Amino acid sequence: RQYQRRVHGEAKYHEDEGTSASTGDSAVASDATTTTDSTSRKLKEKKNEEKKTEGAKATQTKKTKKLFQAITTPYCLLGGGSTPTPTVSGTCAAYKTVKTAFNNYVNSVNGDVYSLSTLYGLLVRLAFHDAGEVDIRTTDTYGPDGCLSSDTANAGLYEDTSLVWYGLEPVWQVVCQQMTRADYWVLLAKLALEAAEPTNTLTIDFHYGRKDQPWNSNGCPNYERLPGSEGTVDEYYRVFVEQMGMDLNDASTLQGAHSLGHSHTWNSGYGNFWVNDGFDNGFDDTPHIFDNNYHYNLLVNSWTAGAAPASSSLTQFSCSSLPNTIMLPSDISQSFIRTTYSSFVSQTCGPYAVTTYNSWGWATGKTYGCTPSSTVMPLTCWQSCNHGNSNSYFLTEFRKAFNKMVCAGYGVPAATTGASASGKLGTLYYLDLSTCPA
Numbered sequence: 001r002q003y004q005r006r007v008h009g010e011a012k013y014h015e016d017e018g019t020s021a022s023t024g025d026s027a028v029a030s031d032a033t034t035t036t037d038s039t040s041r042k043l044k045e046k047k048n049e050e051k052k053t054e055g056a057k058a059t060q061t062k063k064t065k066k067l068f069q070a071i072t073t074p075y076c077l078l079g080g081g082s083t084p085t086p087t088v089s090g091t092c093a094a095y096k097t098v099k100t101a102f103n104n105y106v107n108s109v110n111g112d113v114y115s116l117s118t119l120y121g122l123l124v125r126l127a128f129h130d131a132g133e134v135d136i137r138t139t140d141t142y143g144p145d146g147c148l149s150s151d152t153a154n155a156g157l158y159e160d161t162s163l164v165w166y167g168l169e170p171v172w173q174v175v176c177q178q179m180t181r182a183d184y185w186v187l188l189a190k191l192a193l194e195a196a197e198p199t200n201t202l203t204i205d206f207h208y209g210r211k212d213q214p215w216n217s218n219g220c221p222n223y224e225r226l227p228g229s230e231g232t233v234d235e236y237y238r239v240f241v242e243q244m245g246m247d248l249n250d251a252s253t254l255q256g257a258h259s260l261g262h263s264h265t266w267n268s269g270y271g272n273f274w275v276n277d278g279f280d281n282g283f284d285d286t287p288h289i290f291d292n293n294y295h296y297n298l299l300v301n302s303w304t305a306g307a308a309p310a311s312s313s314l315t316q317f318s319c320s321s322l323p324n325t326i327m328l329p330s331d332i333s334q335s336f337i338r339t340t341y342s343s344f345v346s347q348t349c350g351p352y353a354v355t356t357y358n359s360w361g362w363a364t365g366k367t368y369g370c371t372p373s374s375t376v377m378p379l380t381c382w383q384s385c386n387h388g389n390s391n392s393y394f395l396t397e398f399r400k401a402f403n404k405m406v407c408a409g410y411g412v413p414a415a416t417t418g419a420s421a422s423g424k425l426g427t428l429y430y431l432d433l434s435t436c437p438a
Helices: 002-008 010-032 037-071 088-108 113-131 163-175 181-196 233-243 248-259 293-300 381-389 391-406
Strands: 303-308 311-318 420-423 426-430
Touching: 088 113, 088 163, 088 181, 113 163, 113 181, 113 248, 113 391, 163 181, 181 391, 233 248, 248 293, 248 381, 248 391, 293 381, 381 391
Parallel strands: none
Antiparallel strands: 303 311, 420 426
């Protein structure tokens, strides 16, 4: 609500304030028959204020309807619906505006863990869920295109009540003649990752030129391409390898984005009931900091399966030493072989599938998996182990994997200003944003 207030101004909240004032006025009115003329005058003044509030409310409703039309079409209000033609100067100008808005919000929350972790996690998730709907084997043009489907995996992102709509869209409307929505979402993820990385050693490349896809009332077509949360390595292979043209190492690396943010029971059904703690339902114990802690915690702790409190049909993993933290079955599958058997709900995985390993992450004489144990190593285990043991290695690999992800369908340009890469979705251009005018 604080973020919405800063983005939209006070007018958006006159509706709430008007409701309170109206309730108060009813009480005043009931007593007015026995009060002085002074009280009557105050009542009239309040009613006048209420009329002004109603006028502001009506004006805001018109603006909201106009913005809703924008996000569902997509459509740049400043350009009358025209598609922007990205240029270096325009991209630099948009970058300056977006970065200022982003920094203003980050600075305004004074380090509040919940505010930061929720924003960072949502921005990175948004970039992946947009790109993750690509399939390089098909002729359609869906992918990193500024348009989300109604896939259940997108819950919390595509609804008109989401932060994407109320918090992010108005900022894009300011720069929409200079930058596509797809490029804007990638830029926000870049800013979030760099801001959340405490050593200031992570720099995510930026490429512009992504094309926006028109939305309809239900978003973009739902081809169910996003990964399922209950999946195993096979699901990683389907999405990252077959659809996106990446590899399983990239898949394991990108799972490290779960270092940021939370699972929200009202979106996915996963997570424990909140106790108003900024650390609740994170995938590691520092959900506002981007590092290898997700992979480390995954490996060194014992995770026990059970029914998700908010949805008994779903399985989630908890850890007694990290009571605010959860893992999904797809997280566990990176490093452990999950076996399905009658007592699956009490299955325990870890700690540390690989306690003795060589420099490549391969185990020596250890077992993998959950109870019952397995000697078969998951295909992504060695990469997860390397990430858990080295933050610098994780950051280096994440930068490369993230670039491949948000350029899916285009190709990754070389890190040289003006360099380009083309694919079935079009052409992307590399731009070093640090060279943009201040």
